Amino acid sequence: MKSSFLSLLACPSCHSKLFLKEDCFSCFHCHRGYLIKNSVPFFIEEHSKNVVHSHRSDTSLVKKMAKIFLPPHHSVYFQTLTNSHGEGRELTTFLKKHHQLPFILNIGSLSKDLTSLHPKIINLDIIYYSHIDIVADAHQLPFRDESVDMILFKNVLEHVRNPLQVLSEIFRVLKKGGFLYMKAPFLQPYHAVPDDYQRYTVSGFKELMKPYEELEFGISVGPGSSLSWILREYLAIATSLGNQKFYHLGLYFWGWFTFWLKYTDIFFRSNRLADRLASAWYGLYRKP
Ligand SMILES: C[S@@+](CC[C@H](N)C(=O)[O-])C[C@H]1O[C@@H](n2cnc3c(N)ncnc32)[C@H](O)[C@@H]1O
């Protein structure tokens, strides 16, 4: 287990101190126990365990093969036209500038290892993917109040059942003056990871982020990418006849015809109305 976050941990239920006892953390106050498996602490209540699967069998060979045969990704970053599965320029620039930050928490990290961007990034997810340091639910973060220097929260808000509770947890654990990098979707098809609950207009997103000082805000993924992804899904659904297997084949097939639409984003960069059809927003914030 990485030692960088041990002193910041707290019971996700009552926020009291934890102590380490053989292969588990125990809470001093409510006496709940949290197992450690393969050096990864699991801060998940019994009732949430059904959403925790192991995805560690995703071998890199499978990924490499998929990259060769799958159609190009359907969306690109608005400013750089690079694949939006990577990281936005605003985040990489910020992390380079703030290389001295002692602890960054990546909530809903998936299996992404971002330590090449910043060595102090700790990955937390509700699912036990590869590169996960902590398994926990964002609705109940296992950290002390005001203990985290920066939080990355990218493409996760739409996947949580109660976004207001998660945002209040993020606010609780972030230090005063700490940073938050957010990405959230506006126009995207339904995509369950492990489920999918909501979308945000520009006004809706800004309203949520009101407790913070806004350092930067913009379109992360633009209208051309919205169209590319939605048209691909539209064609796959239309030609599936309601059959799941045909639908997945359709996504593959129509992906080759629709991916290029994402590059039309280049024409929207200086268009002030582009936010009416954006696919996703990004924002950089500081807790006052
Ligand atoms: C679309 S992925 C985003 C991955 C990554 N942050 C990125 O930007 O590419 C959403 C991730 O959020 C995780 N997630 C969903 N609900 C969560 C929760 N309640 N607590 C923690 N992680 C959650 C999912 O397991 C998944 O890995």
Ligand SMILES: [Zn+2]
């Ligand atoms: Zn407790």
